[in-house]
Amino acid sequence: MIKRIKKSISLKVLTSLVGVTIFVFAGTGVVVNYYNSNVLNQNINKSLTDNATVISKDVNSFFEQGGTLVTQMATNDSIRSLAEAVQTKADIKANANYATVLKSLQNIKATDKNASAVYIALEKPSYIFVDNGKDSPADWDINKRQWYWDTLKAKGLYYTAPYVDALTNKMVITIAYPIFDANGKSVGAVGVDYLIDKLPEIMKQYKAGETGYTFLLDTTGTFMYNPDQSKVLKEKFTDAPGTAGEIGKKMISGENGVATCTINNSDVYAAYAPVKSNGWSVATVITKSEVQKQLVTFNTILITTYVIGLGLLIVALFFVTRKILKDIPKLLEVIKKVAGGDLTSKVDVNSEDEIGQIAEAINDMNNNLNNIVGKISANSQNVSASGEELSAVISEINRQIQTINAGTQEIAAAMEETSASTEEMNSSSALIKGAIVNLNSKAQDGNNSAIEIKNRALNMKKESEISKKAALDMYREKEIAILRAIEDGKIVEEINSMAGIIGQIADQTNLLALNAAIEAARAGEHGKGFAVVAGEVANLAVQSTETVQNIQNLVGQVKTAFENISQNAGGILEFIDKKVTLDYDEMINRADLSLKDANDVSELINDFSKNIGDVSGSIEQLVKSLEAVSAVVEEVASGASEIAGTVNDTKVSADEVAQVAEAQADLAVTLNNIVNEFKF
Numbered sequence: 001m002i003k004r005i006k007k008s009i010s011l012k013v014l015t016s017l018v019g020v021t022i023f024v025f026a027g028t029g030v031v032v033n034y035y036n037s038n039v040l041n042q043n044i045n046k047s048l049t050d051n052a053t054v055i056s057k058d059v060n061s062f063f064e065q066g067g068t069l070v071t072q073m074a075t076n077d078s079i080r081s082l083a084e085a086v087q088t089k090a091d092i093k094a095n096a097n098y099a100t101v102l103k104s105l106q107n108i109k110a111t112d113k114n115a116s117a118v119y120i121a122l123e124k125p126s127y128i129f130v131d132n133g134k135d136s137p138a139d140w141d142i143n144k145r146q147w148y149w150d151t152l153k154a155k156g157l158y159y160t161a162p163y164v165d166a167l168t169n170k171m172v173i174t175i176a177y178p179i180f181d182a183n184g185k186s187v188g189a190v191g192v193d194y195l196i197d198k199l200p201e202i203m204k205q206y207k208a209g210e211t212g213y214t215f216l217l218d219t220t221g222t223f224m225y226n227p228d229q230s231k232v233l234k235e236k237f238t239d240a241p242g243t244a245g246e247i248g249k250k251m252i253s254g255e256n257g258v259a260t261c262t263i264n265n266s267d268v269y270a271a272y273a274p275v276k277s278n279g280w281s282v283a284t285v286i287t288k289s290e291v292q293k294q295l296v297t298f299n300t301i302l303i304t305t306y307v308i309g310l311g312l313l314i315v316a317l318f319f320v321t322r323k324i325l326k327d328i329p330k331l332l333e334v335i336k337k338v339a340g341g342d343l344t345s346k347v348d349v350n351s352e353d354e355i356g357q358i359a360e361a362i363n364d365m366n367n368n369l370n371n372i373v374g375k376i377s378a379n380s381q382n383v384s385a386s387g388e389e390l391s392a393v394i395s396e397i398n399r400q401i402q403t404i405n406a407g408t409q410e411i412a413a414a415m416e417e418t419s420a421s422t423e424e425m426n427s428s429s430a431l432i433k434g435a436i437v438n439l440n441s442k443a444q445d446g447n448n449s450a451i452e453i454k455n456r457a458l459n460m461k462k463e464s465e466i467s468k469k470a471a472l473d474m475y476r477e478k479e480i481a482i483l484r485a486i487e488d489g490k491i492v493e494e495i496n497s498m499a500g501i502i503g504q505i506a507d508q509t510n511l512l513a514l515n516a517a518i519e520a521a522r523a524g525e526h527g528k529g530f531a532v533v534a535g536e537v538a539n540l541a542v543q544s545t546e547t548v549q550n551i552q553n554l555v556g557q558v559k560t561a562f563e564n565i566s567q568n569a570g571g572i573l574e575f576i577d578k579k580v581t582l583d584y585d586e587m588i589n590r591a592d593l594s595l596k597d598a599n600d601v602s603e604l605i606n607d608f609s610k611n612i613g614d615v616s617g618s619i620e621q622l623v624k625s626l627e628a629v630s631a632v633v634e635e636v637a638s639g640a641s642e643i644a645g646t647v648n649d650t651k652v653s654a655d656e657v658a659q660v661a662e663a664q665a666d667l668a669v670t671l672n673n674i675v676n677e678f679k680f
Helices: 002-007 009-074 077-085 090-094 098-111 146-154 199-204 243-252 288-324 328-339 354-488 491-675
Strands: 115-122 127-130 171-180 186-195 213-217 223-225 257-263 266-274 281-287
Touching (some): 009 098, 009 115, 009 171, 009 199, 009 213, 009 257, 009 281, 077 098, 077 171, 077 186, 090 098, 098 115, 098 127, 146 186, 199 213, 199 223, 213 243, 243 281, 266 288, 281 288
Antiparallel strands (some): 115 186, 213 223, 257 266
């Protein structure tokens, strides 16, 4: 089958189109199935969620109805007054509101058929006041009633877990509400035992599909309703394995949502919603198999449609391809004739499409081939004759090549002698070049020495100028300081004058002291104290006179020393100004002379080096010329050798061309025989 497809264009086209169509149909089917599956899941999720929400609202309304009764009881003034007033059991029936309260309890029970019992729990007397008016059992103890304390803890409406009532043997829950006095202290609670046997009727009203069902959980996760009665009040959905148990935990936590899980070994969709009044939760369930059944039905219809459409398409494509490709056999027949050498065949096709154009192109090809073969046949004989003429020309060329080869060998021998002479001249030039290079190196060393001498002279000049400047700066600075010090030394004379004045004052003080002593002696006993003071003053005057003399002696010595220093300092300044400065100038002048001599030597060496460079350049130019001549000679010799080799190669090539010419003549004969096989 595969070989048949490979040999048939129509089968190839048909197979390709069918394959593409199947691929498109399959891709479309996958997309449609994916889209329909999503839409179906969304619809199922919405439907289940809506049902769960509606059921939760109905169940919530059911419980709120009972809660409303209890709330009304808790707000009844008569009931509150009774609960606050009674202290003992004897006070209950003796209370003025007893009859009113009993009637109210009976009326409340009558308003709702689900109310199994209506009562008031009184805390202080530990008494339960029931709507039937019967006395509380003797062993009834409010402290042992957990629902009462849970109600107080809730501080509002409270729903108990379901239980079987002992009197009616029916499933009930207790709905209670606490009663507090004006001080906020608990005095009791009102309650209703509420029948919940109506819940299954509410739950059964809603069903999704054929396999769908609903169930109800209390706050512990226990089934309150389930189509399977064996699970009611006996199993907890939260204990279910896998995802089902996780959904149960979300339900009792008050969440709502949609999820998939496995219940009773069946994969299901489950939507759940909370009952707001008492914290219970409802769920609606439908099996996946029922949901997928709709999708399977749709897919079956879709696949059937695709198969029918594909069959019709294959039939249509078969006839269309046969119609389009009907002229292909005619083309194949003509092509086979052309392959056999018949260039006179023509294709008879009236189509104007691509196949018709191919037929026209084949006819044109036959015409062109016919013309080409005719020309080849006509020219093949000319090629044979030209080959024979070419062979004769090649023989003449070979004779001329031998003559050229002999002359080339003589030229090569002469060039070898010239090359030897050139090499000897090149060697002599190399020796001269080496001597010039050595002389140039010596000149360069001399130039470097002159530069070094120049640099030293320049440095000596700079250092002398710097030293001279430093000496002059110090000379000017110290000259000013010394002159100022000499000027300041004149104060010694002032000190000497002041010492003389102090001496005169001391002499006068001594005279005053003598006068004071005389006056004290005249005063007798009254002048003794004054005589002592006068004696002390006289002593001080004598000491002052001696001190002044010492000062004058020291000042004289200082003056003499200062005059010596001033004379010596003046001599030093004069030495620096007249001797040191001139020595520095002499050093600078000598440095300038050394610098000038170094420049002259450097210029002389540079000129010498330049002349050596010119000679070296000429020698190098001569060497280059000799090298160029040598290279030319070598090239000429090499060229002559190459010419000789080329001439030999040319001779060989000419021989080969002669052989080719002979072969060409033979090929022309063969080609003419081949062309004669065509029919044109």
